[in-house]
Amino acid sequence: MAQNRRCTLSANVRSNVTNQICHQGTVPDYYIEARSAEDIQLGLRFAREHKIPVTIKNTGHDYKGRSTGPNTLAIWTKNMVPDLDINENFTPEGCDASVGPAVTYGAGQTTRDMYQKLDGTGYMAVGGSCTTVGVAGGWLAGGGHSILTPTFGLGVDNALQIRVVLPNGTYTTASRCQNQDLFFALRGGGGGTYGVVTEVTSKLHKDRQFTYAFLSMTVPDLRKINEIMVANAERWADDGWGGLYGVDDNNGSVFLAFNPTLSLEESKESLKGLTDYFESVQTDAAPFTAKIITLANHWEAQNQAELLSFLGSEAGISLTRSSRLVPRDNFQTPEGQKAIVDVLVAKGWASVLGTPTAFELPASDLPGGPGESALTAAWRNALWHFTYTSVWDQADPAAVEPKVLSTMFTQISKDMDPMRAITPGAGAYASEGDVYEPDHIRSFWGQKNYDRLLKIKRELDPDNLLSCFTCVGYEEDNERHRCYLPVRSETPDLTSTVVDDFMHNLVENIDC
Ligand SMILES: Cc1cc2nc3c(=O)[nH]c(=O)nc-3n(C[C@H](O)[C@H](O)[C@H](O)COP(=O)(O)OP(=O)(O)OC[C@H]3O[C@@H](n4cnc5c(N)ncnc54)[C@H](O)[C@@H]3O)c2cc1C
Known part of the structure; x- marks a missing residue:
């Protein structure tokens, strides 16, 4: 990205890699296709002996490029698939x-x-x-x-x-x-x-029956639909709906979610606030699509056409995200709800419902217990994992200019600032979050968890054999991270010469 040394594949244009000089980019020069723990042990021993940094790649889905790194030895785990x-x-x-x-x-x-x-x-x-x-x-x-x-x-x-x-x-x-x-x-x-x-x-x-709801329409009133979604967020989470809902820039509204606990009638009742509104404003030109049905089991749930179509739309494209875990408290007062709606109407949005606020953690897994996890505690009282998304086409030469990408990554990060402002102390989902998340330690883990993680990391990996961008123990100046763009903290003003200098240095000094 930082040098536009691409030969990137695009979902739309496969021919875009013909007749070009291709560079290695951030793709490691050497991969070990691991099939066993022993393969991995041998690879790590080799890397330790020769002081070669290591990256680990499974499917390569990481939005932040953390499963790759220039001049690293990659351990590829995708083919370690024994029978369940x-x-x-x-x-x-x-x-x-x-x-x-x-x-x-x-x-x-x-x-x-x-x-x-x-x-x-x-x-x-x-x-x-x-x-x-x-x-x-x-x-x-x-x-x-x-x-x-x-x-x-x-x-x-x-x-x-x-x-x-x-x-x-x-x-x-x-x-x-x-x-x-x-x-x-x-x-x-x-x-x-x-x-x-x-x-x-x-x-x-x-395994069990599920209710599936797919509701969608283009609505006339952006504020009204946002008010309904915000007002119902607590109920929907507590009722056990898992999936996503949101409104885009063109007033297109969607609710796509599954429920493993409510009956069909209870599900319809749970969604009544939304379906009543859609029915009241639908027209011939803007019809309301409604599907609330019972499914036999989880596999049927995973095979619903709208879900597969939504997920399929992400394949082979380039996108980046910013995320915020929006606390339940923010939804519990009229002022709190209004503040969220104000943020939402300023920009189209999509919210993933999959937040565990309704799930009661066993006492032993609560913070301080023997089974606690390293996630920020913000997950545990969040109603929404709320995201913004930017998409670009790798086949479009104008879109992949480093300056254009820098501007886009900065924008997606800044887009989240209004939501960050009304949720002080909350966090973000590292795996679907802003690549250049401000204060990423607090957002992803919280300082207390981070301190414990860093201690563990230093004990297990004193030489930082394993490292990735903004991961625990990450060193900003490490060569491995040199292909990341100068975004936000480094260069808030992207029109300045700082970016030019950065690009110049890259081109002069390294093959990124
Ligand atoms: C299309 C799409 C849909 C998604 N949907 C969801 C979703 O429904 N829910 C959700 O929570 N997230 C979702 N994500 C985010 C996803 O969880 C992250 O991208 C995740 O990092 C992918 O892990 P991976 O192992 O498949 O990918 P990789 O890119 O291969 O690995 C991701 C990270 O994990 C490390 N890693 C991989 N394997 C190992 C290993 N064996 N040991 C140690 N480290 C390892 C890598 O080094 C890298 O840092 C989605 C992402 C995409 C692109």
């Missing part, structure tokens, strides 16, 4: 009692494949919504939300045991009963930082 292992009475290592049914999967396991394989077993598991995201890699390490999250919690709440190769080559197992520091760090402390995860065991939940 279902255990009706799983006892995590170090514990002395079964915690119930669980599924064990490999580092390269993807969500859709896992859901499909669980179909018919009578069980379902919490995983991402996107079909191709990995469940054992960055999704779990960053927190991991799902359509099941309001009812069953985040990925980090469902993990029971994690096996990992540490930077010194030790192959070890962490759970709530042993290696608790490591278990804390691997659940929310960020991917690519403490070791290479080879295998994860997660809770299984009884």
